Amino acid sequence: MTSTTLPTREKTPPVSAPPRGLSDRSKAERKLGWMLAGPAFAVMLLVTAYPILQAVYYSLFNYRLTDPDNRSFIGLSNYGVVLTDALWWQALAVTLFITVVTVAVELVLGFGLAMVMAKALKSLRPLLRAVILIPYAVITVVSALGWKFAFDIDTGFVNHWFSWLPGISAETDWFGGQWSSLAVVCLAEIWKTTPFISLLLLAGLAQVPDVLQEAAMVDGATWWQRLWKVTIPNMKAAIMVALLFRTLDAFRIFDSIFVMTAGANNTETVSFLAYRQTISRVEIGLGSAVSVLLFLAVVIIALGFIKGFKIDLAQARGER
């Protein structure tokens, strides 16, 4: 035993009618269930399944909006073009870099915020829980603009404030290079989304049974030991859900890149590449291929998480 968790409570199976044959009532219940949930289900399919199938279809064509007469079926050539182009791999690398850096920092920072909020003095607690929602609620574009203006060589104050640090002077152009641009982008992302993670983790913290903490304390466990052996194992589900959602969200990053760098200095992400091909260059075929690849990447990440970490999302959400 390396960690301490309470034995899972036995779930009492829901009481239902005996399995042989369906009673009139349960037939009616089925019908009503689909009548009520059907419309929402249909709309969800309509607004996602249909567009993605359409994208798969478009991606098989050489199709430029400004030249619709020359539309021709070219099979998988678009995918060949994308996958052999350095631009795609560059965008994928940048996207993965941003995802890994932001999610890792957010998880640690969010955990710290959650601990403070859980333990903070009663007088501060309501204020903290209200204020922590502000970064979450602020529009991504607004947050990105704020951070951009703060670091900008003309409008910013950061260079002035931190000019005592080596490497920073009034002439430091944060958006002039790849690494410094990505650093600011990551900072903006981290600021905006850490509170969401910390709220999920706070809910997870609340589910750690006090009895276990007290027992560990009686047994003489240090704060550090309690953190790793009691607290974290008992909130694994919350951590995994937060991790999965933030990873997928970070991987789709678009708004901040658009506003802060517009893809300059090799800061283009996969989403931005798809946007630029389709909307700016009106290369519908090529752009659709990038979109389909982006979708596949998200599916692979999600499946990797669910299989790799054995997250049962339904269970984590209280479904049976």
Add this chain to the structure above:
Amino acid sequence: MSRREKTWWWIAGVVILLYCLFPIAWIVSLSFKDPSDISNQSFLPTTFTGVNYSEIFTGTASDLFLPALRNSFGICLIATFISCILAMFAAYAIARLDFPGKKLILSTALIVAIFPVISIVTPLFNLWRQIGLYDTWLGLIIPYLSLTLPISIWTMSAFFREIPWEMEQAAQVDGATTWQAFRRVIVPLAAPGVFTTAIIAFFIAWNDFAYGISLTSTSRARPVPAALGLFSGASQFEDPTGATAAAAVIVTIPVVALVLLFQRRIVAGLTNGAVKG
């Protein structure tokens, strides 16, 4: 708790306050800087001025900003309303009724929620042009449902699961039909959950940028985030930074107001939907 420990918790709390509010304070401060004062290299303006606000409300930038504000409110409210209605029925069925396909609906909501927006934008851009939905309200309301509906279904079914359903059975014993029990007994009990879901769905719609920038081209349907993205690029007025900051402050006011008024509910909604052991 010792005095020393107390001080540390105070400091930790204040650090969180600063963390959350500092960037907002910066944008507010920036919005009060005169265009000639924008590059003063310091956090606060040398002198406070309201020129940026008059610029976006009555000046040259108002053509870009005011219609965008109207579009954003209209489109987001309609999309929120539709997805709440649809989600309400779905969540009732999921929380209450026993029917096959419950899991299918929830998994679909999950898949739709993780769907990369840009993958949907590409085909819609072309399709909307062909069928005339490009640059219209409806052309944004439909894709916004892909953002708001999944989270609405999730959040609401989490809320609905906590409703004391015995009351519904009591009503049915008293002779009410399933439908009557739903409308007369459950709707009033469910209202807080629906309301919270609506706020969260509204936040998500209000935050959208990718659809807004890709599926509109004029002030006919362009929402505020997309307009903000264009502010910085447009050269129709001298230094757009101050005006952009002022516009950013204006669109932040509604969400901050909602957060401060309903923070307890929002936290419950966000965490209920995602983590429930």
